[in-house]
Amino acid sequence: MxxxxxxxxxxxxxxxxxxxxxxxxxxxxxxxxxxxxxxxxxxxxxxxxxxxxxxxxxxxxCPVCVTGKDFIDKALDCAGQQDVIIASFGDLIRVPGSHSSLEGARREGADIRIVISASEALEIAALNPGKKVIFLGIGFETTAPGTAVTLVNSEKERITNFFVLNAHKTxxxxxxxxxxxxxxxxxxxxxxxxxxxxxxxxxxxxxxxxxxxxxxxxxxxxxxxxxxxxxxxxxxxxxxxxxxQYRRAVTKKGNTLAKKYMAQVFEPCDAWWRGFGIIPDSGLRLKEEFRIHDAERFVPQSESKSHTEDKYCLCGEILRGNKVPPDCSLFGRDCIPDHPVGACMVSMEGSCNTWFRYRLDE
Amino acid sequence: MNDVITLGQGSGGRLTHRLIEEVFSKRFGMSEPLTDSALVSARGEMLAFTTDSYVVDPLFFPGGNIGKLAVCGTINDLAVSGAVPGFLSTAFIIEEGLPVADLKIIVESMADEAEKAHVKIVTGDTKVVERGKCDKLFINTSGTGIIKPGYEHISTGKRIKPGDKLIVNGSLGNHALAVLGARNNLNFRIPVESDCAALNHLIASVLESGNEISFMRDLTRGGLATVLNELAVMINMGIFVNESSVPVDDPVRGLCEMLGFDPLYLANEGKVLFVAGSDDAQHIVEILRSDPLGRSAEVIGEILPEMRARVVLKTSIGGERILDMLSGTQIPRIC
CATH class of the missing domain: 3.40.50.11750 (HypD, alpha/beta domain 1)
Structure with a gap:
């Protein structure tokens, strides 16, 4: 091939x-x-x-791994509301929030669809004008341009029922x-x-x-x-x-068109990273002119969302490179891919998950 | 376990195993190891007895339909137990509104497959439920077959010894991707056909050749990786697999790269794993290759004396890693 x-x-x-x-x-x-x-x-x-x-x-x-539990909780708050369709990348579906996961909400009847791009979510919005379609925007500079272009297009096509619950990071x-x-x-x-x-x-x-x-x-x-x-x-x-090394895809300056769209739609903000806490200017928030598409408005403001993790979970130290998965007392026993405790076990790209599935030596 | 059943518990992987162990097998008093068919003795003869339900979505896919799948799947479960499949029963759960023309095509292919396999469908049942209470059509088939003396060990693998070779009869992953493609939600056409086929004649030709077969299993839900993990635990030995020897068609490889699937976990409906004595392995491959259903048969690995209950994969680039049992769901409702 x-x-x-x-x-x-x-x-x-x-x-x-x-x-x-x-x-x-x-x-x-x-x-x-x-x-x-x-x-x-x-x-x-x-x-x-x-x-x-x-x-x-x-x-x-791994964007799934560094996204806080509070993001899943917000998505679940939205999913439980009337006339809402949640559109998400597949790898978020099983990530545990404080009480449930999107998979759990789907079992209870929430309309949660797996998409492979933001534009697919926009298509769902166009086909369901009576519903609010909320795209869960996570990922780094790789997925953020897709969200940006889609928001520009939603304006162009006057699709007003398309929203983004945004946790993009840089x-x-x-x-x-x-x-x-x-x-x-x-x-x-x-x-x-x-x-x-x-x-x-x-x-x-x-x-x-x-x-x-x-x-x-x-x-x-x-x-x-x-x-x-x-x-x-x-x-x-x-x-x-x-x-x-990756000369077949990368240049010093990058993709100027994608960067232009990102600059049009997003501006830097402080962001919370699982395992790190707040990192200044490491997030992307919607600029004023696109905030009409911000799904945050559907999240009840009264409850403050918690970032609390399991007290034995070492995901934070693992994400910093200070520990490896087998150092964690939960790894392979209480925390396995079928019932993950920490974020690094959830996604196929998380270090605990890959270690569990592939490593010979531990 | 969760309070309610999840899709992952139907994937054939680790979660399915826990469900079966914790809810079914103990209460039913089923004896370990749980294999594709139960072996029961009746009047001095050993019978294999198996059952399977088919819920594939959509009902029609390139290379087959739910009816062909229901007949071939149960025949294969019997054949890999070392039995000569004899009789099948079938039960239909039909959703109100299913076109009769579709049902006729499905029944036609069931009859065709049974005839080709020299198996008789001798009894059945039909239920119709209200619209929305099942998805178009679910089919159950059960079957029995007689196990010839000398083949009783095949389903449990108790004669497997270190050094025995692993053989598959052809390329992996085609069925799962053909069904996925037929769902039409990928926005492109998938040039892959299901491998759905009854393997009883192919298996008989290997068994009758007198070569030493110590185990067989069809590589359905959960794929090769899941079967090898079950086997490693069952015999408490290590298993070595050479990824470069595992046959995978190019379109399947390409799609797996794109979609993030591993062909070793994808379901097949016309593939069987043989474990055979090392002296006989090459001869068995030749027998398989002389049959259209075994044209791209390969030796893919061997049983190890060390690494108990684990499966080790030599990757395509020569690295080594664990080949674990499937976690969670890969693609639901492919059979």
Whole structure:
């Protein structure tokens, strides 16, 4: 299969693994900050191909994982109202809120539909003019442009029953938050699809301010091993910089049209990240002229939504890269994919979930 | 367990197992291990007895329909137990409003499949419910078949030993994706047909060849990964699978990449896993390949003396990882 097989070629993979082994001369910790990378690393068994000196850890890269319980609670509040259709990406459906999940609400009769894009939600709104269609907008710079374009289109097409419950976030300030507190990381495997939109330049502050390497990476096994090799070389040669490994999708400047739509619809705001708390300017809120589509207005204001987590859950420390899933006393016992306690177990891209399903060594 | 039943409990994975264990098997006094067919002895003969309900949505899909599925599925459950399928019963739950023409096409294909498989449908039942109380049509089939002396061990796998090879008769995932495509909500056409077929003649040709078969199981709901996990626990041995040897058609691979599915978890309706002595494995593959239903048969792995009750996958790039049982739902109502 073109564009896939060449990046999964056994001989190429073998050569890359060998090159990494030759290059290694100390211990290295690299963090990936994209759920797609976490999943690919474990699905292909990449840790088993790396020398033991290299540790890959998972940062706050799965949008489902970093979205607070309060967001699910708000969505459930909306879902329980008359004439509401909730349109959501599939991976949010099983995420537990304080009392239930969207899956639970659907069992009790709420109209909850799985969509693969915001525009699909807009189509549902056009077909159901008597209902309020609320799209659950989560994700980083990869999904935010889709929400932005759809909001512009809803204005253009005068579809007034389309709303967004918005928890979009941006990546750079979360990476900054990890580093600001001090960390053991030697470099980042940077999210390829975020960078396809933003351009690689959003990571420039990392080598400048923290003297750490960044490699913007694709999602096939050869991409990931190549990125590890480049990072090892950067550390060994003390030549920390932002490199683009994923040249077939990423440029320094990114997708200017997508960025234009984002700037038209969103403005930065402080945002709450599961495991981190508030990170300044790491969220995107709707600009004044689009707030007519903001679903927050349907959320009862009287109750303050809680961010409380299970007291034994280590998701916060895991998302910061300070702990790995087996360090958690709930992991694999009280917290498994079929009944997740913490956010990292819920999504297929969460680090606990992938660790549980794929890891041989624990 | 939840207070109410969830879709995940019908996926064939871990949740289904817990439901069966906690609600059904203990109270019914069913003996472990639970296999595709129960083995009961009657007047000195060993009988396999099985039942299955079909709720596939939609009723018609490329490569088959609910009727063909209902006959082939039950025949296969008997055949993989080492039985020669003999008689089937069938029961229809029909929603008011179902076109009679559709029902006739479905019944026609049930009769065709039964004839081809040399199986008789000998009794049945019909119920009609009000509109909205079931989705068009649900079918149950039950079946019996006689197990020849010497094949009693096949369904429990108790003669499996380390070094035995795993063989599948062809490419995985086609049925699940054909049904998904027929639902028409993907906005593109899926060039995949269901592999739905009765495998009793194919299985008979392998058994009659005298090769040493220590286990068989059809790879339906939950796919290869789920069957291997059940087997690993049942025999308390490790299982090794080489992902590169597992046959998957290109359109299925491509769709799985796009949709985020793993073909190892997708349901099949014409695929069987054989566990066979290592000396016989290649010969069995040749027998399978001489039949259209086994054309792309492959040896895909082996039984390990270590790694008890776990399934280890050598990935397509040569890494190693666990191949776990399916968690939650993948695609509901595919059979």
């Amino acid at each position: 073109k564009y896939i097989d060449e990046y999964r070629d056994g001989r190429l993979i073998g050569k890359l693994a060998e090159a990494i082994r030759r290059e290694v001369c100390r211990n290295y910790v690299f963090m990936e900050v994209c759920g797609g990378h976490t999943n690919a690393i474990h699905r292909f068994g990449i840790p088993s191909l790396l020398p033991k000196e290299i540790k890959l850890i998972s940062g706050p890269g 990546m750079p300030n979360a990476m900054d938050a990890i580093l600001k507190d001090g960390s053991s990381i030697d470099g980042f495997i940077c999210p390829g699809h975020v960078a396809a939109i933003t351009g690689s330049e959003i990571f420039d502050f990392i080598p400048e301010r923290y003297n750490l390497g960044c490699v913007v990476t694709g999602f096939e096994p050869a991409d990931i091993l190549h990125a590890v090799l480049l990072l090892v070389k950067q550390v060994n040669n003390a030549g920390q910089k932002v490199e683009i």
